[in-house]
Amino acid sequence: MTGPRIQTAPHLTDQQTAVLLAFARGQQPGKIATALGISVHTVRTYLRAIFVALNAENLANAVGIACALNLLDSDQILQGGPHAR
Template structure:
């Protein structure tokens, strides 16, 4: 993705979208993310779709990479939660 196509605003994702993307990046299942955030599984999927649009990403893996490149997620954020997953 070229710099011209990337979103520039650090607030491009809502706090809930960021939380859903972080859970996904940590390898959590949608049901685990939903339980943690106290929302429905369908809502998790809808927020992930919104993240794809907001970050102009082709898929969720790409979205995690774009979010990291923009400073919206860091590897330490992702790794911090890894011990809680499983």
């Protein structure tokens, strides 16, 4: 007999968090890849892994879930947005 299944909060790696944050700031995959020193293919692979980890359907959903779970915070997103001064 097994006990109740305990769900743990999703975990993102530091690289996955950096990729999600960059997308949330409106950056394009090529710019994200260059900034992180990885390939565009790797950026897209991380994004797919983020969707799975967060059970997200799209980027906006992933960002919302990450913010709700305190994996990202809105101040982080706003500080580095494409229109930040």
